Amino acid sequence: MEADRRSILKVLSRALRLRCPACGRSSLIQRPFHIKHHCPSCRSLFKREEGFFVGAILANVITTEFVILVVCLVSLLVVGASYQTVLVGLFILALIFPLLFFHHSWSLWLAFDYLIESLPKYKEIDPR
Numbered sequence: 001m002e003a004d005r006r007s008i009l010k011v012l013s014r015a016l017r018l019r020c021p022a023c024g025r026s027s028l029i030q031r032p033f034h035i036k037h038h039c040p041s042c043r044s045l046f047k048r049e050e051g052f053f054v055g056a057i058l059a060n061v062i063t064t065e066f067v068i069l070v071v072c073l074v075s076l077l078v079v080g081a082s083y084q085t086v087l088v089g090l091f092i093l094a095l096i097f098p099l100l101f102f103h104h105s106w107s108l109w110l111a112f113d114y115l116i117e118s119l120p121k122y123k124e125i126d127p128r
Ligand SMILES: [Zn+2]
Pocket: 020, 021, 022, 023, 024, 025, 026, 039, 040, 041, 042, 043, 044
């Protein structure tokens, strides 16, 4: 159990640093808003079958909605900002946060998938 918890913390730490969830040696990011096809170190496949990206979108939407809810409640109940100001701020937050969270939504989705069923290895097809 202790080893499992350490392993989960290790995978989550790699996800927060945008590293491969399997080995942690390589970045997930090829260039801004582009995830690598597979890990060059351990060959874990990041881009799997069609539709796999929906999980990353789901992680992004759920996190964005949670952040908007928390900011809304804190702004209205703790800070006491006006409703009009809060709405404008939340609108701007709803536009910017998903873009800023794009890479982390992918890394969290891959980490979740790695913890549940491990990532398949990429096998190059021999052109001969
Ligand atoms: Zn790797």
